[in-house]
Amino acid sequence: MLFVCYPKCSTCRKAQAWLDSHGLTYTLRDIKEENPTREELAEWHGRSGLPLRKLFNTSGLLYKSLALKDRLPGMSEDEQLDLLASDGMLVKRPILVTETAVLVGFREADWAAALL
Numbered sequence: 001m002l003f004v005c006y007p008k009c010s011t012c013r014k015a016q017a018w019l020d021s022h023g024l025t026y027t028l029r030d031i032k033e034e035n036p037t038r039e040e041l042a043e044w045h046g047r048s049g050l051p052l053r054k055l056f057n058t059s060g061l062l063y064k065s066l067a068l069k070d071r072l073p074g075m076s077e078d079e080q081l082d083l084l085a086s087d088g089m090l091v092k093r094p095i096l097v098t099e100t101a102v103l104v105g106f107r108e109a110d111w112a113a114a115l116l
Contacts, residue, residue: 001026002095002096003016003029004093004094004095005028006031007030011106012093018106031088031089031095035085035087035091036085036088036091038084038085041084044095044097047101047102048101048102048104054104055092056068056084056092057091058092061089068090092105096111
């Protein structure tokens with residue numbers, strides 16, 4: 001299981017503590033140090049079942065400074081994936097990639113349903 005996070009993010013720390021408290025084994029990947037590739041993002045998007053816009057970190061400073069709230073609706077999926085792959089800080093986190101699921105963001109009930 002791959003746990004993609006930003007260590008300074010409080011939600012990511014909460015998710016990691018939840019994984020640890022349930023004795024789940026994972027590989028940790030710092031999204032700022034190793035940004036997901038376009039190919040990974042496309043695969044995770046498909047497996048997550050979420051609209052692509054849900055993979056964007058809408059509360060991030062970079063998202064806001066690029067005025068993506070207004071720009072995203074006019075962008076193609078290819079353009080959005082290229083943008084997400086350009087900087088890990090644009091990607092919503094944490095992301096948990098398992099053999100059977102891709103979970104974006106931390107909602108304890110969703111994680112419990114998928115993992116326990």
